[in-house]
Amino acid sequence: MQRGGGADGARSGDAGVEDPFSGAGARTHVEGDFSREEVSLANRNSGIPLEALRYEVTPPGLHYLLSHFDIPDVDAANWRLAVGGCVGNEQSVSLADVMQMPARTLRVTLECAGNGRAGMSPRYPSMPWLSEAVSTAEWTGTSLRNLLERAAPTAWAKHVAFLGLDRGFDRGIEHHYGRSLDLEQAMSDDVLLAWAMNGAPLLPQHGFPCRLIVPGWYGMASVKWLARIDVLDRPFDGFQQAVGYHYRKHAGDPGVPVTTMRVRSLMVPPGIPDWYTRRRLVEAGPVTLRGRAWAGAGVAIERVEVGVDGRWSAAQLAPAGTHRFAWRGWSFDWLAEPGEHRLQCRAHTVDGQVQPMIPDWNTAGMGNNAVQTLHVNVR
C-alpha cells in the first residue's frame, strides 16, 4: 500500500522544484505571503462562504471540501467494499448490499482539522484555510457495526482501518488515503457507512458511492470513496494515521493524534463587503449578529459570548434541538454606532472547554479554534 522514499529532499530537473516522489520530508514553515502551491490547493478545495453559515443544513456545493488526492471516477455498479483482516467472515459487498442494511440519517457538523491553519505563525505550507472549513449536512447510511458484525471480528481485533480509492503521495510516501478507529469507536451506532447527503446520492467530490461519517471528529476520520476495511490486531500504520494529523510542538515530537473537534464558533460577517479585502461596511442602528457554535463528540455548547471592541456579552442560543452532532445557532442584538469596530465570538461547552484568544500552535497547523475577529466600519 505504501512506497517509502529516501530521506533526502532530492531535486528534480525543474529549477527549485523539490521532487515530491523521493521523500521530501516535512516542509519548511513559512510566514507572511502564500506560495503558488498553497493557492493551487485553495483553488481546488472549497470553503464555505461565511454568509452560508445562515443555513442550518449547508446546501450542496457550499459544504466545505478537502480532498488530498484526485476525486476518483467510480462506477457504482462495479463498486465493492471489502472487509478483511482479523475477521471470521471476510466480506465483499455491493452498494445495493449496503443500502439494504438498516438506514439512519444523522445531521453532522464536519470541520477540517486544518481549519485556521493560515492563522498560525509560522505556518505549515498546506491548504491555507482561514476559517471556512466547516459545514453541516444530513448523512444517510447504515451503522458501520452492521457490516462489521457480519464480518465477525476475531478476539484479537483492536483497530479498524478504512482505505479510500484516492491515491497519491505525501512527503515522498505513496499511499491510498486511509485512517483508522479503534474497534470500540468503530462499533458505535453513530459511525455511518453513508450513501446519501441531504437526501441525494453522494456527489463525486463527497465520496460517491459510499463513505465513512464519524460524527464529532475532525473531517479526516470520515474517509471518502471507501474501498476496503481492514480489521487489525495492532495500530494502523498508514501515513495519514501515523505521520499526518498529529498535534506536535516540534519536529521530533511524537505528538498527540488529532481526534474530535475542539469547541468553536463563527459569525456571519454583517453588512456588505469590499470585493478584495472583504472588509465590512455596516449601517448604524440595530443589527442582529448571527452565527454557529459546535464542539466534538456530541459535547453540548453551554454558552456563546459576543465581543464588541473587547467587551463581552452573552449571545442568545437557539433551542438545543435533537441533533447532538450538529452546530447550534446563536444570535446577538448589537446597536451599531458609527466608527470602526472589532467583533468576536467565543463558545463554551458544558464540560468547560472554551475557545482560546491565541491559536494553540502546532507544527502542522491543526485544530486552530482561536476566537474569530471581524473588523467592520459602521456608517
Add this chain to the structure above:
Amino acid sequence: MQRGGGADGARSGDAGVEDPFSGAGARTHVEGDFSREEVSLANRNSGIPLEALRYEVTPPGLHYLLSHFDIPDVDAANWRLAVGGCVGNEQSVSLADVMQMPARTLRVTLECAGNGRAGMSPRYPSMPWLSEAVSTAEWTGTSLRNLLERAAPTAWAKHVAFLGLDRGFDRGIEHHYGRSLDLEQAMSDDVLLAWAMNGAPLLPQHGFPCRLIVPGWYGMASVKWLARIDVLDRPFDGFQQAVGYHYRKHAGDPGVPVTTMRVRSLMVPPGIPDWYTRRRLVEAGPVTLRGRAWAGAGVAIERVEVGVDGRWSAAQLAPAGTHRFAWRGWSFDWLAEPGEHRLQCRAHTVDGQVQPMIPDWNTAGMGNNAVQTLHVNVR
C-alpha cells in the same frame, strides 16, 4: 446605485489596511507570492478540480464559482424581477410568471474572465485563478426576449442593464453587481433568464431564484440573483461595465471591453498527484490523455494539438454533437516513457483563433488563454 469615494487611498485605523470604502483606486500589481486577501478569495470562491473535466456536464458543487459580494438570502415567494427604463410597459414579474414563459435548456460552458490571472506577471491582486474557473452546465430558463417583448422597448432603447441583489464595494465604489448587453445581443434567443441548473432549482450560490445566462461570453455577463432590468438609451455606466472587465495595457488605457470567451483547452492531469505540489506521477506505457476545448459565441473548435516535450501532434476530437455553446472533448494516446515530461494542449477554432504560448498581458489579468503546461514524472 453607486457611491463614489475620494481619490486618495486613505488608511483606516488598522496598521497597513487600506480603507476599501474611501476610493482606494486600482490596486498595485505584484509578483511572486500571494497575499492573505488573495487566499481569502480563493477559499471562498471555487475552482473545478481539473480531474472533473472528465464530466461532460459538471456535477453540482464542482462547477466553478465566482461571486463578487455575499451570496444573498432570497425568499423565492417574495422575489420580483422589475423591468423599467425605455419601455412602453414596465414589468414586475414573479418566479412563477417567469417559469410560465416558454422554456428551453442550453448546455453552456462558462469561464471566468479572470481565469489564468495568477499566470500573468506582474499580477493584479484579485481572485488568483490558475486555470480552474471553467465548467459546463445545463441551464433551463426562458429566452430573455420573451420578457423584453412584454416590456416593449421604445424606439430609443439601445442597451439593457441587469442588476443583481448582491451589493458591495470595489475600489471605493458602492454598487449592486450589474452588467449590460446591447439591445440586439439581449434579444438573441440564446440569452436565458434561467431558473434551473442541471434539472434542479438554482443553488443559492448560482443565482437563486433566477439569473441571466449569456452563452459564449465570459461569466461576468451572466448576472446572478437578478433583481432589475433597465432598458437604456445610452451605455450602462455601472462599475462592472464601465470600469471593471476591460483589457487595458496600462493604467490610463481606455481599453477594450471583455466580451466572449477566447479559445482555450485544458487537460485532465494524468497519473496521481503529490498532495502539496500537485506534481503528477504516471506509470510508463500507453496513457490516454483527455481534455476539453472551447471558444466563445458558439465558434466551433477545429482541432486540438497535444505537445509532449515540445513536439506537437493532433488529438482526436469527440463528435461535435448538438451543443454549440458547450466545450468539446478530445483525447490523445501517449506512450509514456520513464523520465520527466512536459505535456501541453492547444486548441484552434474554425475561424483561425489559436491559443498563444505566452499570456496576453493586461492590467486586470483578463482572458488568459495561454497554453496549459503540465510537468509529469513517468516511472
